[in-house]
Amino acid sequence: QQQVKQSPQSLIVQKGGISIINCAYENTAFDYFPWYQQFPGKGPALLIAIRPDVSEKKEGRFTISFNKSAKQFSLHIMDSQPGDSATYFCAARGITGGGNKLTFGTGTQLKVEL
Amino acid sequence: DTAVSQTPKYLVTQMGNDKSIKCEQNLGHDTMYWYKQDSKKFLKIMFSYNNKELIINETVPNRFSPKSPDKAHLNLHINSLELGDSAVYFCASSQWGGGNTEAFFGQGTRLTVV
Numbered sequence A: 001q002q003q004v005k006q007s008p009q010s011l012i013v014q015k016g017g018i019s020i021i022n023c024a025y026e027n028t029a030f031d032y033f034p035w036y037q038q039f040p041g042k043g044p045a046l047l048i049a050i051r052p053d054v055s056e057k058k059e060g061r062f063t064i065s066f067n068k069s070a071k072q073f074s075l076h077i078m079d080s081q082p083g084d085s086a087t088y089f090c091a092a093r094g095i096t097g098g099g100n101k102l103t104f105g106t107g108t109q110l111k112v113e114l
Numbered sequence B: 001d002t003a004v005s006q007t008p009k010y011l012v013t014q015m016g017n018d019k020s021i022k023c024e025q026n027l028g029h030d031t032m033y034w035y036k037q038d039s040k041k042f043l044k045i046m047f048s049y050n051n052k053e054l055i056i057n058e059t060v061p062n063r064f065s066p067k068s069p070d071k072a073h074l075n076l077h078i079n080s081l082e083l084g085d086s087a088v089y090f091c092a093s094s095q096w097g098g099g100n101t102e103a104f105f106g107q108g109t110r111l112t113v114v
Helices: none
Strands: A004-007 A010-014 A019-025 A033-038 A045-050 A056-059 A062-067 A072-077 A086-096 A099-104 A108-113 B004-007 B010-013 B019-025 B031-037 B043-050 B053-057 B064-070 B073-078 B087-094 B109-113
Touching: A004 A086, A010 A019, A019 A086, A019 A108, A033 A062, A045 A056, A045 A062, A045 A072, A072 A086, A099 B043, B004 B087, B010 B019, B019 B031, B019 B087, B019 B109, B031 B073, B043 B064, B043 B073, B053 B064, B073 B087
Parallel strands: A010 A108, B010 B109
Antiparallel strands: A004 A019, A019 A072, A033 A045, A033 A086, A056 A062, A062 A072, A086 A099, A086 A108, B004 B019, B019 B073, B031 B043, B031 B087, B043 B053, B064 B073, B087 B109
């Protein structure tokens, strides 16, 4: 059972455009929602994260919008650049016995074209 | 200075062999993880250790055995390798507990079983 659903699977955006990736979760016990960026041949790296008591968080060109009642959150990349081309994963954290367990979405492959 | 380092980066081996992947982190974290990324890039947690104690053990075949000699190291040993074990394995680390505790990932080990 996929607890975090992510869409779209792939996305092509023109340089300067807005990239939007959506995620939905089922488990209301999740308490932290990070987004990870992964380049080919590299490990995922934290991009931006939000807690469920906040509706929006912005860091530079990256914004997370969070809708707790709908159990949905999204990543917006403003002024998308070719260097943003990567795979993006949303995730949700559940605390298991005090440890962090990240449940990942299925990933979105973003390509930003010139 | 690499924060989470894994060796080897690539591993090609025959079915039935036993192999190990090593992981070390120099971030002072007390919790370490193994994640598996399949051919569709789906990331799933396998194990989590806190201060050398197994905390999370997902439904992973018992051919996979993690070992944590100290809190800075978490190795993964795989017995009787199967074709389906081919994947990229990521080690990660974080601090224990809640809060905005970022998980840092290694560069991954691409395991190919032939």
